[in-house]
Amino acid sequence: MNQLTQAEQEVFALAIDGHSISEIQNLLHKEESTIKNQRKSILKKLNTESMTEAVQQFQNLHQEPSKKLIRIS
Template identity: 70%
Template sequence: MDQTEKLLMGIENILSVASDLVQEVDRLKRVEEECQMLKEKLFLKQLTTSEQDVFALTLDGHSITEMQNILFREESTIKN
């Protein structure tokens, strides 16, 4: 086996390892996204239904006044 063949085999090996690494990085990204979703679900489960409603409306950019009209709650209730 001459040097050219050895070099080609080495390059093929490197490309194979690189492909495996790319697949592993993709897998780890999916795992990270799943972990983040589980954290968010755990956080939301600690809130009451009313608190979850206010939280969702806050994330959507609603003001307290808008939340009062949507949820039919007093300002102090929403703030708490």
């Protein structure tokens, strides 16, 4: 996420939380075209085809590692 601008990070964080373009627009008080352009830039930078794919990729990278059972002899 470091390659994203601050504004793109805000948009992406809201997308991760499941917000639609219109909800993001209202929350950030930005034009729809601005949000769409930022989403387009996010997809390009993350090399993904859709926001759903980008969110899934992010979630896969940031999942808590599964806790391993420690066997004590």
